[in-house]
Amino acid sequence: MQFWLPVISGVLIVVFLVFVVVHTVRNNRPYREEAQRYERLVKQGQPASAQVLALRELAQGTYDNDVELRVRTAELAGRPPLEQMFKTRIARELVVNFMPGQTIHVLIDPADSTAVAIDRRQSTTTIPR
DSSP: TTTHHHHHHHHHHHHHHHHHHHHHHHHHHHHHHHHHHHHHHHHHHHEEEEEEEEEEEEOOSSEEEEEEEEEOOOBBBBOOOOOEEEEEEEGGGHHHSSTTEEEEEEETTTTHHHHHHHOOOOOOOOOOO
C-alpha cells in the first residue's frame, strides 16, 4: 500500500495540472484572438470610431480586467453602422475610457466588416510596467 500512495498522489497532481492548463488556454482564447485580429488589422484595417454601448467585466486581474464590449461602429464609406461584441483585456486604470457612451478608435477589416479590433495606437488598453 505504501508504494501506491505516491503513485496515486502523483497521478492526481498531474491530472489537476492538466486541467488547470487546459482551462487557462481555453479561457484566454477570445483575448488572444482579439489581439491577433488587431495585429492583422493594424496592417490592412480601416480606421474608424465606435461608440461603446455596453461593457461587462468578466474577470479582474492584478493589472488587467477581462471585459466584453458591445460597440457600434460609425458609418464609413457607405457602410452602415454595425454593432459588434467582442472580448478584450484592458488595464484596470483604463477601463473608465471604455465605459458606455465613450467613443473609442477601432480598426475594421475592409473585406469583412464583422472583424473589428480596438486600435491600440489611439485607444490604449495597456499600461507599460
